[in-house]
Amino acid sequence: MRETIGRAASATGHLAATVTLVLGAQFLGGVLLIAVLGSFAGFGLWLLPETVLLVRRVAGAKRIQTAAWTGRRIPEAYRPVPAGLRERLRGVLGDPGTRRDLRWMAAHSGYGTLLFVLAVPLWPLGLAVDGVWSGLLRRRAVVLPLIGRLADLDARWSQALLRPSPEALLTARVEELAETRADAIAAHGAELRRIERDLHDGVQARLVSLSLRIGLVKRAYEHDPTAVRAFLDEAHVHAEEALAELRHVVRGIHPPILTDRGLVGAVRALAASSGLDVTVRADGLAETDGRAPAAVEAAAYFAVAEALTNAARHSGSERATVRLERLRTGLRAVVEDEGRGGADEAGGTGLLGIRRRAAALDGTVAVTSPPGGPTTVVVELPCVW
Structure with a gap:
């Protein structure tokens, strides 16, 4: 019984938050109507796209709330909002995501309120009936779980209305891949420049120095044999340093x-x-x-x-x-x-x-x-x- 009451309380909290979102959506609906009517007079043109963006935030809050209840995320798929008033209007109002949010907002104002209203009287009825039912007949509660069913209905309907179309998801995915591809190309270019710099400043410098030492060894071999040993020791040191630099570069590519x-x-x-x-x-x-x-x-x-x-x-x-x-x-x-x-x-x-x-x-x-x-x-x- 305690577990049933806990789930019913969570469901009631979910539905109460739903009513809060309904009130916010209804307020934005009124502002949106004023903006639409005012756009004919000119003063509502700047208000219209901003109001639509606020509607997106309310829809986003509903996505988060529904995901918290169901454990399944509802993806978003909106087109980028351009700069400039005219382009902003066209971009926001022509976005299929806007029409989807407005459709959800209109439907949610009805079913969100209705589900909460249905849940409230189930509490006194459930505490009375389920207490007797479980105490005398030793059966599970039958009324309080209905509150959870109402929250499930709210989540299911919201998912259906807010879920983007397959075409919108595909478009968003293409844009995401284009962005990550650009980042990958930038990272690849930066990595190539790093490798080139390491080779130029490290390995190449060591190999040039090694080549000079070998040239000195060749000259000293005939005229100053006693200096050959010292030049060979230096050449050996530079060869070891060049190998160390080369290993460092290789580790930077794939350790x-x-x-x-x-x-x-x-x-x-x-x-x-x-x-x-x-x-x-x-x-x-x-x-x-x-x-x-x-x-x-x-x-x-x-x-x-x-x-x-x-x-x-x-x-x-x-x-x-x-x-x-x-x-x-x-x-x-x-x-x-x-x-x-x-x-x-x-x-x-x-x-x-x-x-x-x-x-x-x-x-x-x-x-x-x-x-x-x-x-x-x-x-x-x-x-x-």
């Missing part, structure tokens, strides 16, 4: 340790050299469980590396935690430090680089860093195991 040890082993080695006390946890990533594609492992590795570097430099914390999780549809990497928080993505290129790497693989990045900490970076990368 060999990933191939040798796998993602978990590579991250453990990364954590050991980070300068922090890092705890690494792996869930479902044993060697016998199979491995993610190389590109996914590399993206996860570099994301963890960048997050740990940021933590060591900026967080002020001495400890961090890395969690690697195998998901049914991909791989998740979570890095959390115990520092001061307040991480700003606009303040550097580290977090932006993580986002671009993830976006190139259709992945997502979520950063939570309130003032006072902690800072948590969650990277999810889709893949087939």
